[in-house]
Amino acid sequence: MFTPGFVQAKSAKNQGELVVLFHGLGNRAACFDRMKQALEQALPTASMVALTSMEAMQSIHLSIKEQAETSFKELASKVESLYDRSILLVGHSMGAQTAYAFFQANKHRLNIKGLVALAAPWEGVPGARVDAAMLAHHLNKPIVDDLSTLSLSLGHPKTYLEEQLMVNVQANQAVCLCPGGKDLMEDSLWLSEVKTLLRDETLPILAIGGGQSDFRTLLNKKGAPRFKDLNSIYTFFVVGTKYPNLTGHHDMQIPLYSQHALNIVPKGKKNFKRVLIKDAFHSTHILGIPVPRNKAMLSHPRVLHRVAQFAKSVLK
Template sequence: MYPTTGLYECFIWIYRFSLVFCFSLIVSCSGKSCSDKHKKDELSAAVEPMVLDPPVLLEKEHTAQQNNKSKRTDEQNLDVSDELELSRKGVKNIKRVAKVAEYKQAIVLLHGLARISSDFNAMIAILEKRFPHATIVALKSVNKDSNNQKSASLSSKLSIKQQARLAYEEIKAKIPFGSHLILVGHSQGGLRALVVAKEYEARLKRECAITIEQLITIGTPWKGAPIFQHIKRAKTFNEKFRKIAITLDKIQPNYSKTVRGYFFKKAPELAKHHPKVYGKAAPLFMKFGQIDGIADLDPESDFIRNYVVSSLKEVDWPITAIAGVLTDFSELFDTFQYPISAKALTELNVTYAELIGGNPNSEHDMLLPVATQHAEGLVTRNFKRIKVYGTCHGNKVGVSVKRGISELNNKAVIEKVTESIEETFYEYKEEKEEVVVEQGVEATPAA
């Protein structure tokens, strides 16, 4: 009886003490200083300061421009597959951390000769998902007139240096102040990007606080396009081309005529029937025909032999050169029915490789050999080389190729571009748990 009564009274005292403690806590938190503190804490997360520094203003403006894109935080987990792979290696809690503030990230895309900015649509769709806060712009200043297929584009008419000037003006107009910029160029666009970086980097930094971080090229002829050498040597070309003309016509009627036009954009029939006349007239046309953008791609041009070669020795920013490789005609078309023998197909592929790259074993993307896409033999700095097999230079090799194998629509190429950008803008860090160790006490994670 007595022990029970004592326990009951103990519970009564604990209950009364709890009421007093709660009441005193409420009273102490109802004062002006405490309530002001809580209000201040609540407002600090919801209200921006009235006086903003320029970078903050830029961030707010850029956020408004990007409101149609999906949102991501500055740090986010890896994909599930990546997390599983890392967990197998004993690494956990990997976070994607922005090395460059996301509102300052910018990507500019430069298309190739006689092409248009919309060529990058498939790549842009992927980049917008991977880098939702970045400013992504495909330049239009030297677009081909899509409404007039016979008109010459500015990428053909103007020299690559003149094109770069237009690109610089467009970048100034479209890229936010203070951005960190990655240039992505396809084919001739890669050389245009080189000139932008070399000639206008200082001005962009001085005038717009824009910093060029990296140059990524896809199928760019760093040593020029050897295909232009055939314009001067039409007779030699004809001798080799006759070996494969019949085979090409078996694949598709009159396909040899179409492929010949792929090599000789101007007057291919004249090159076929009167090669000597063509050989003498073509260089004059290249020089005086208002096609400076094409003439610059000749391996023997001053632009390639002097400007590009010297520039690659001096660059201060990293270059990633992606080369496409596709050397088999049977992989080009959906409707290819193998109407030719395996021997004829082999001869076709070998002869075509010799026409494109100078030797039967050269790797190429159906227009440019890997040797020029990778600037092989040239002195380079900060130059990374990547090959992507199963992709060709453009969406046509005389006629349209099957979907997904042209370089700008190829998933593997786009992934390599994305990975290169990722390495520049982000890093992955492991979050380690802090451990508190006290003498004589078992180590436990800190609260």
């Protein structure tokens, strides 16, 4: 039985393509400025909308489904002939989850052609389990020494990174008490629903994961210390293991297995494409330290290229 949305979508090509960008937890639409430029060059006939209704605290205080509902209202108020557009959804981190919830809620009335999931926590964020007590228990002398060395090498006081680590852990614990944060916990109702839906999903999805987990790269110079103990414990905090094997890879915030839904989507599933950008960080800063230029997920040249390729293929 044909729905009105499906019938209207038949004329989508004549209305121009639409790319909708969903930012991550606590972030802002401006984080997509570089990606918007790249996509505008690759898709000259397409319109770009970086959603603003979920900026900052809104993405924390509302559940993912509530964010998807609010995002639809914003999009409908900004885009003419919304039901007649071919649409690509692009989400970063939590924004990819919101984009997927948006798709599930609107797939029968909008002509959504694909989803780009950038560093998405498909299987949750294990680092949310780390609290102040756990952090204090694991900060032995070799790790504190690494933190001190890195702090001084970056021009900060000796205890700067140790203090930043504690601040981040405390902030994360507060976020996890809010609806948006709760939805990203490994055992949340939302992620349980995602696990059921994603396995048999037919929508074309490009899952791009980052794999930069070495603090030495923040110094961006040859001969930097290895920070072996710091890298190991940080991997344990983010992933849940001290061993940097396949499951130990991460982007400083989310494990690669979660970014690639390795325990949900069967390998070889044709519409679920996995890409690893080994030197991509999750965001622009780690513990308040800027990452090297163009190494953050949303500005990395190889990420931009892959997103543009995928956009062209699904919106053709």
